[in-house]
Structure formats: C-alpha cells, structure tokens
Amino acid sequence: MDSYEGPARLEWWANGSTCLGEFDVQVSIRPADDNWVCDALLGPELLSDDRREVFDRLMDLDPVFTLRFHEGSEILVNVVKARDGERLAVTVCESAEQAA
Numbered sequence: 001m002d003s004y005e006g007p008a009r010l011e012w013w014a015n016g017s018t019c020l021g022e023f024d025v026q027v028s029i030r031p032a033d034d035n036w037v038c039d040a041l042l043g044p045e046l047l048s049d050d051r052r053e054v055f056d057r058l059m060d061l062d063p064v065f066t067l068r069f070h071e072g073s074e075i076l077v078n079v080v081k082a083r084d085g086e087r088l089a090v091t092v093c094e095s096a097e098q099a100a
Contacts (some may be wrong), residue, residue, distance in 0.1 A: 038090040
C-alpha cells in the first residue's frame, strides 16, 4: 500500500439513509508491517464549541465512522481520540475486514 496524506471526511451514519455528522479531516496513512497506520486531524469547522460537542456525542454513542476520500472511496473505521486531544487514531472496523 502507498502512503497518503490529504483531505478526507469522517461521516457518522445512524442508518443507511441518515448521516448525523460530517467532519472534514486531514489524514495521514502509511504502511506498517503487513497493515497500515492512520491518524487524522480534525478540520477547522470543529473549532466551534457546538461542532465539537456534536462530534464528542457521536463518539460517545459509537466511535464507528465512514472514512470517505474525495475521489469517492470509503471504508468503515473506528476512531479514538489521541492523548493530545487534537489527533484521532483511525483503524479499520472488524466488520469491514470480514466483508472484504
């Protein structure tokens, strides 16, 4: 797998037709052994308290998001806040790995 650094979007879907949150991120994806490592930095729209509260509530409900790239590809991921509070650790969901 090649490395990628650039824009993407985290989407939180309640069901197949209802997206409750979309959050622009800058992702950094790099190969690691037989897998990959990904982290994301939240976009500037999350600087407002209201947007951060929405993101935090969705994370509390379920940290599973769709990571969508601008060319149209997407993958189901788990998102965890890093210790610095600004970065997010992103990993592939188990169900996405099993479906592949």
